[in-house]
Amino acid sequence: MGSFCMLTRTRCVLRQVLLGPYTAMERTYSLDVSARLLRTEGFVDGRWISAASTFPVSDPATGEELAKVADCGPTEAKLAVDAAYKAFYIWKRYTAKERSALLRKWFDLMTLHKEDLAKLITFESGKPMRESLGEIGYSAAFVEWFSEEARRMYGDIVPSPAKDRKILLLKQPVGVASIITPWNFPSAMITRKVGAALAAGCTVVVKPAEDTPLSALALAELSAEAGIPAGVFNVVPCSREKTPSVGEVLCTDPLVQKVSFTGSTATGKILLKHAAGTVKRVSMELGGNAPFIVFDSADVDKAVAGAMNSKFRNSGQTCVCANRFLVQSGIYDRFTEKLGQAMDAELRLGHGSEPTTTQGPLINVNAAKKVMHQISDAVSQGAKVLRGGKRLEGSFMQPTLLADVTTDMLCTQEETFGPLVPVIRFNTEEEALAIANACHMGLAGYFFSQDISQIWRVAEALEVGMVGVNEGLLSTVESCFGGVKQSGLGSEGSKYGIKEYLDIKYMCFGGLTP
Ligand code: NAP
Numbered sequence: 001m002g003s004f005c006m007l008t009r010t011r012c013v014l015r016q017v018l019l020g021p022y023t024a025m026e027r028t029y030s031l032d033v034s035a036r037l038l039r040t041e042g043f044v045d046g047r048w049i050s051a052a053s054t055f056p057v058s059d060p061a062t063g064e065e066l067a068k069v070a071d072c073g074p075t076e077a078k079l080a081v082d083a084a085y086k087a088f089y090i091w092k093r094y095t096a097k098e099r100s101a102l103l104r105k106w107f108d109l110m111t112l113h114k115e116d117l118a119k120l121i122t123f124e125s126g127k128p129m130r131e132s133l134g135e136i137g138y139s140a141a142f143v144e145w146f147s148e149e150a151r152r153m154y155g156d157i158v159p160s161p162a163k164d165r166k167i168l169l170l171k172q173p174v175g176v177a178s179i180i181t182p183w184n185f186p187s188a189m190i191t192r193k194v195g196a197a198l199a200a201g202c203t204v205v206v207k208p209a210e211d212t213p214l215s216a217l218a219l220a221e222l223s224a225e226a227g228i229p230a231g232v233f234n235v236v237p238c239s240r241e242k243t244p245s246v247g248e249v250l251c252t253d254p255l256v257q258k259v260s261f262t263g264s265t266a267t268g269k270i271l272l273k274h275a276a277g278t279v280k281r282v283s284m285e286l287g288g289n290a291p292f293i294v295f296d297s298a299d300v301d302k303a304v305a306g307a308m309n310s311k312f313r314n315s316g317q318t319c320v321c322a323n324r325f326l327v328q329s330g331i332y333d334r335f336t337e338k339l340g341q342a343m344d345a346e347l348r349l350g351h352g353s354e355p356t357t358t359q360g361p362l363i364n365v366n367a368a369k370k371v372m373h374q375i376s377d378a379v380s381q382g383a384k385v386l387r388g389g390k391r392l393e394g395s396f397m398q399p400t401l402l403a404d405v406t407t408d409m410l411c412t413q414e415e416t417f418g419p420l421v422p423v424i425r426f427n428t429e430e431e432a433l434a435i436a437n438a439c440h441m442g443l444a445g446y447f448f449s450q451d452i453s454q455i456w457r458v459a460e461a462l463e464v465g466m467v468g469v470n471e472g473l474l475s476t477v478e479s480c481f482g483g484v485k486q487s488g489l490g491s492e493g494s495k496y497g498i499k500e501y502l503d504i505k506y507m508c509f510g511g512l513t514p
Contacts, residue, residue: 029059029351031066031123033116039217041070042237045083046230051076055239057214060126060361060395061351069213072236077205077249080234084176084203085255087231092173092201096151103147103198105226110140110219117218121186122352124212126360126395127314129353138475139188142493145477146195149498153200163514168507173201174281175257177501178250180271182263183363184317184417186212190219192481192492193260193283198232200501202258205234207246209263211363213237251275258501261285262319265441265486283490283500285319285482287415288443291436292322292472293458295429296330298448299470303331304338306472307421308346310446312399313473315359316419317367319487320444320466320474324412325405325423326432332425339421340387340401347399347419349392362395362418371397371418374411378402378422381409388419407435415441429454437463443483446472465491 041048054068070076091099110117117139118132127135158167177197181189190206197204208216216235223233238246251259251274259275261268262285275282292310294303310322327335350357362368372391379385383405388398397418405412405422412422426432436445445464449455459467465483468474475481475493482491490500 027351027354029062029123029353031059031119033119034113037113037116037120037218037221038067038214039221040067040214041217042072042076042080043217043220043224043233043235044076044080045087045234046224049076049079055210057124057211059123060211060363063394066123067214069217069237071242072238072246073242074245074249077207077236077246078253080205080236081176081178081249081253081255083231084205084234087229088173088175088203090229091198091203091232094201096153099199099201100147100150102226102228103143103150103195106223106228107140107143107147109222109226110136110143113218113222114140117187117215119353120214120218121212122360124214125183125186125363127352128357128360129355131314132352135185135188138477139185139191141477142188142191142195145493146199146498149196149495150199152495153498153502155504162510164510164512166509166512168509170505170507171502172505174501174503175202176255177202177204177258177260178256179204179206180247180250180259180261180263181206181208181216183209183211184314184319186215187219189262189285190216192497193262194233196492196497197258197260197501198228200498202501203232203234205236205250205256207236207238207243207250210238210240210243247271248274251280252277254278256280258282260490260500268488281500283492284488285490285492286443286486286488287441288319288321288483288487289323289413289415289439289441290320290444290446290464291439291462292325292445293432293436293447294325294327294331294335295432295447295449295451295454296328297451297454298331299450300331300334300338302470303335303448304342306446306448306468306470307339308342308472310468310472311421312347312359312419315362315397317363317417319415321417322421322446322472323416324436325421326426326435327423328432329425329427332423336386336401336403336423343387343399343401349396349398359399359419362397365395367417368395368397371400371416371420374409374414374416374420375400375402378405378409378411381406383409383422407438429458433458433461437461439463440486441483442485443487444468444474
């Protein structure tokens with residue numbers, strides 16, 4: 001293990017507030033991680049590079065600055081694209097077995113350093129440590145999975161209609177891939193793409209979110225230690241001011257063949273326009289607005305447990321978080337009462353490094369203001385606050401439960417990305433499906449029912465890319481992840497994820513003597 005570096009000590013007063021009385025708590029929080037994993041420069045062509053200026057990265061729980069990171073601009077982005085292009089002609093000639101072995105080493109190093117990698121996530125994004133460790137397990141699992149898939153990129157030999165010809169379909173890497181990722185999974189959203197890209201033989205330039213570059217840079221360090229060649233994995237961190245110009249280089253440069261983006265639908269639309277100019281292949285993992293339906297036949301305790309899992313992970317800041325709760329009239333009161341009790345019993349706000357914390361802060365004050373705006377809008381139209389309803393210090397939000405919600409309210413029309421449970425009452429299955437599907441998004445959906453015929457009907461009718469049946473947690477590397485409608489294009493993870501980085505070449509082998 002390397003030496004330990006104390007990057008920062010932040011002192012803060014966090015009130016352990018939830019739904020009842022609070023206790024004021026004064027604590028000092030330190031990010032202590034191995035010095036070599038605390039990188040603050042860009043990573044291009046196997047080297048750490050500085051930029052003309054830096055931008056601050058802060059702990060969202062305390063507001064304290066953690067680090068100053070190189071603010072890469074279009075120049076550094078172009079350098080990274082050129083490095084990735086040069087490295088592509090080396091990396092694609094590695095055998096699948098060689099690429100697999102290097103990815104496996106990267107996975108092993110991530111596993112070895114999981115505590116430090118998890119601390120970086122907790123400090124830069126506010127995520128509770130238990131969840132950060134879970135994210136590192138999930139993130140590393142993509143590298144492991146694609147190290148295995150690297151060796152299974154089979155082509156086809158197709159029966160030919162002509163006696164003197166053979167038909168072969170070859171799988172080949174598309175080339176340089178630009179990878180743009182959000183802050184809510186600072187590590188896993190990178191490896192879900194990069195694992196597949198590198199396994200296929202592509203090289204990448206990663207632009208992490210402004211809020212969470214430290215996790216991306218630590219991944220770069222470990223990729224180099226694993227022996228992944230220079231130029232194969234590049235990272236260009238940048239501030240929000242530089243993001244549009246860096247994004248433009250990454251999505252328009254003719255040397256880039258593929259853009260893979262995870263983030264909001266609004267940004268996805270901008271990047272799609274950029275990519276159209278040079279007809280790049282695109283994968284878009286965009287926003288959600290997941291319905292969570294509880295039918296009268298449901299096991300209410302299982303539905304409550306599913307709701308807690310689906311809603312409150314990462315303080316409600318995941319794209320597959322349940323966003324609209326639709327509960328049938330016969331079970332409505334029991335569900336809301338038990339869910340309120342579960343929130344009282346299980347949710348604790350605090351700094352993510354406290355072992356008792358289940359709910360960290362939202363990523364920034366604007367995110368908390370957006371949730372408050374949705375709550376005020378709902379209350380002004382007649383919604384009843386059963387739990388929470390207030391913004392606390394900084395970007396901490398009380399987990400909030402609203403009853404008597406209608407489809408006219410903002411909280412059911414927009415993705416919330418915060419700890420808000422708005423509950424709508426419905427009477428029939430048709431009504432629930434009509435509400436659930438009256439949405440431009442279609443990422444995840446959930447429902448709870450014990451009626452087997454209803455389960456098949458509803459699972460098939462919901463217009464989403466992923467459906468949880470009596471289950472609130474879906475994500476796993478073995479299965480595909482992706483949405484329909486304006487939630488995106490393409491699929492990640494599973495045996496399909498690698499396809500996003502492969503072209504199929506038809507080889508017609510003629511002139512044969514039958
Ligand atoms: P965002 O604002 O779209 O940002 C995502 C990434 O895009 C960040 O790196 C951001 O950089 C960058 N970006 C923003 N504008 C850009 C531009 N003009 N050119 C190039 N890059 C640009 O999304 P977010 O608010 O961080 O993330 C939350 C959203 O992501 C939610 O809608 C959520 O549902 C979605 N999400 C989807 C999935 C999925 O798999 N479908 C997974 C996770 C999250 P800066 O940080 O510098 O702004």
